[in-house]
Amino acid sequence: MSETQSFHAPGSNSLAKLEQDIRGNEVVFGPLISIAPTNAKINVVTLTNRPPEAEPLEDDQLITLVKTSDTTAPAGRVVVWFGRIWVEGTLQAVLAHRKLA
């Protein structure tokens, strides 16, 4: 069984909805690795599938998504991923960051 788990999410989702769904699934599976847009206006979200005995992530460990072309993480945060993905049906630059461990 793979140590990653990939999902598809509609490209029509708002960024807030996508972030919320990813955060919820980070709790179930594990931390976000990447988001990739497809020509079919769908985002492919890949998460870590953490080991069976590992505890779920806490709230302050979950991902934050922001629309920006600036790849700099806010203070105390680390960039996890940056790229263009489908947000409300259009390709937009998005930065994913999380709290520095």
Add this chain to the structure above:
Amino acid sequence: MSHTLATHLLAAGMAICALSGCGKTLMFGERSGLNLAIRVDPAGQPPVMLNLGLNRTVGTIVPPATQSRDNRPSGDAISMFSGFQVESFSDPVQITPATVARATGNPFSVDLLIGTQFASGAAAMAVAEGDPEVVRQIVSVGPLLPLSPIPLTSIAAVRATGSLIARLGAEGRRCLASDLKISLPDRGAPDADRTVTTAIRQRLANSASDASALSNFNAMVKAAGISNASGRRC
């Protein structure tokens, strides 16, 4: 693989090789073609025929592991293996003569995703010799699941349930999976616990949008923990 396509691919590779000086460079190329043919004949039987085909070509130019001073190959070729999976998803549209005739939407709006991954050289050798399960993972591109909606109000309960699952132990997770009617892998299967746990997590994610379903799921996890503590084996 089409011989013509393979020839073209290798010819292109040789051209690249000439440009790059033809060192110890492994080249890996892929080509995917999707062909769609539709025949409509109202008097025919069936009146609409749809033919969907995927033509996929994978080619590699594999240099030898070592070369002598006069550039003659020596030793085994660099190892590599790859895998891919074609998957369709999105709106399931029933393609019937009626829907095509109405043409109210796009009856061919089926999204295809072609996943591929490969390992080569030292990485391929390392995992092939030491961990066959990793090889299986590389040549078996996993299926895509829909990203389950998990409401903000459910996250605490999902975390609590996830924590219980983590603490169940491998046998407890097997029993929980059995209770959830998840087919169990053999005990000796590689990474059996992770396989079981992933299936349980998928069920947890699916239940998270419904408070009642999530509560029932949590109760099942607790019951599995209690029965496991009393020595149940599954």
